[in-house]
Amino acid sequence: MMQTLSREDQTVDTLDVLTSGIDQLKEEHAELKKKMADFYGAAKIMGRDPSVTDWSNAIKSLHTDIVSFMEEMEQHSVWEDQVLFPMVQEYTGKDMGPVAVMEHEHELAKMNVQRFLEKSESLSAAVSPEQAQEAASYLLQAYVILTDHFKKEEEVLFPLAEQMLTDIEQFFSL
Template sequence: MEFSPCHMLQNGSVALCPALQQLVAEHGPLNEEKQALFDAAKQIGNNDEQSNWKEELLQLREKVTLFLSHLDPHSEREEGVLFPMMSKYIGNTTGPIAVMEYEHDQAKRNIAAFLEKTKMLDEEVNKEEAKELASYVINAYLILTEHFMKEENVLFPMAEQMLSDEEKEELAKHLM
């Protein structure tokens, strides 16, 4: 019997192959950035004194743009490699892959809306406008937080069980 680096642990949880483990590991830095965005977005519009909400939004915009530059390659590897591999077994019109793609789309739409609406800010951004704009970042955070949890606890273990060793090696090649 050949030893596979991917096997069931004694407690019943699934040990992920290196390629799937890499996708999980990418969540760590993304979660840290995502949390910082959430914290910054929650602060916008929360103080009662007159604030420079435009400046706060522009600073948040810079952070969101940087976050997106890290999130996009991760998402593209999932959408371009892992999801199609899994779709051969479970389809992609309903079920886990459809949900994952929908959540990617929803998070990206919220981020895109924030970036578009903060591209040309008026000098006079009021408190309510600032909070509304920040809510796009908060919504993306909430979607991605739940999404990462689903990937780590459901999708990646499912992929570990269904993908062949050859497919896992192919996945690893695309992640390098």
């Protein structure tokens, strides 16, 4: 037997999905920011210890960590890109609003991470301090971009989305 939902029930279901999605993004931010702090710490000291002449193991380890981090970031971004960003764009505009800036930040961060991955993969068996620092510099840039990006999401986008949900709830409770 098939049950049909009223418009109000569908709206409640949609609001529940959006609310739980925003809550999930907030939780993921905490986890991702912890991992970002870890890779930032590793990138910051890369090539800086004068007693280390070969940084290949450190670069390989960081490479592995970054691949894992980026997989998590991609999963995190799916809901933002498919649901949250389009929902907010309906109210703020597509080309000039905060979402356009945040999408650009996504691309800049990905570009810097990709540069690190490419650089780290192209290094020879022995990695000099200078090579390690150059590769790590891309991650340092990505960290700055992502830190600012997450801050904007938490201070602008999430409150805006929550206000929109409140407005929708109030509209349908009339």
